Amino acid sequence: GAVVSQHPSWVICKSGTSVKIECRSLDFQATTMFWYRQFPKQSLMLMATSNEGSKATYEQGVEKDKFLINHASLTLSTLTVTSAHPEDSSFYICSATSTGDNQPQHFGDGTRLSIL
């Protein structure tokens, strides 16, 4: 149980393109979803937290207009990287958790984004 599916797993696109990444909880209702960014051989950096039906909460230094997050249902959250540039190239990982203070976050397999 507790499977999180993230799609696509790999994206290569030209500078200026907008890219949408989907994160789905397959067998549980995800009241809260998280989006992380990970640089090579580094830890995860939390970008934003989203709760179903409400606006995402962004961490300090993360541009809201650059990284659009939508959490329209209890099983789906999307991250759109708008007008992507080479510096946005990174590994993006989503996670989801259900209601309950002691529930762990369950992670997707990540999306490798490469902007040319």
Added chain:
Amino acid sequence: AQSVAQPEDQVNVAEGNPLTVKCTYSVSGNPYLFWYVQYPNRGLQFLLKYITGDNLVKGSYGFEAEFNKSQTSFHLKKPSALVSDSALYFCAVRDVGDYKLSFGAGTTVTVRA
């Protein structure tokens, strides 16, 4: 504020030997502690958690961790390591009532045959 320290960037062990990955934490209240493993180009896989109760927690793939409140530690252990355990391991903590996880920097484990 909450934080996690993983003092070792790398741990190298021979297959069949015990494996320990160290983690210390800092929280203002009672901690919820987690261990995750990451394989190359993959997301994080949940291994185990400590919420309350027994200090020794057993998790997936033969891993266990011991919560030590006085030393504020939560070291990950496996009695007999396998080559397939070679991966990047993250310790994470969150305070009771806080939904955000704080991750350690990660420890790369290499198990040689």
